[in-house]
Amino acid sequence: MVPGGWMAWTFPVALFFFVIGSLLILFTLLAIRYPETPRRGILRIxxxxxxxxxxxxxxxxxxxxxxxxxxxxxxxxxxILCLIYAAAVFRWV
Incomplete structure (x- = not known):
């Protein structure tokens, strides 16, 4: 049995995990450099x-x-819908 053979490590899968990991690192650095106070949006949370x-x-x-x-x-x-949704969440939530 090949190690890691249970998952199809294709380029799109690797890119997905790379982007998620990069976002987590970026948001951690932003939180350290530019701390923010929570805000209330349209969800009222x-x-x-x-x-x-x-x-x-x-x-x-x-x-x-x-x-x-x-x-x-x-x-x-x-x-495209996801990018529009994410922009709306970051703007109004």
């Missing part, structure tokens, strides 16, 4: 940058699942 990132990633997962259910692959349209 206090959120920080990290909270908004989590909400964006969670919502994007559901957008992609919905896209796959209704339209199938490829996910380029879902990617």
């Amino acid at each position: 206090e959120t920080t940058r990290g909270d908004r990132l989590f909400i964006s990633l969670l919502g994007s997962a559901f957008i992609c699942l919905g896209w796959l259910f209704f339209f199938g692959a490829p996910l380029w349209g879902a990617l």
Whole structure:
């Protein structure tokens, strides 16, 4: 049995984990360099940058699942919707 053979380590999978890891590092550095106080948005809960990132990633997962259910692959349209959704979350939540 090949170590790691249980997962298909293709370029898109590696890129996904690289982007998520990079976002976590970037947001950690931003929190250290520019500390922020939580703010209230349209959800009426206090959120920080990290909270908004989590909400964006969670919502994007559901957008992609919905896209796959209704339209199938490829996910380029879902990617555009996810970017618009993330921009809206960071602006108004």
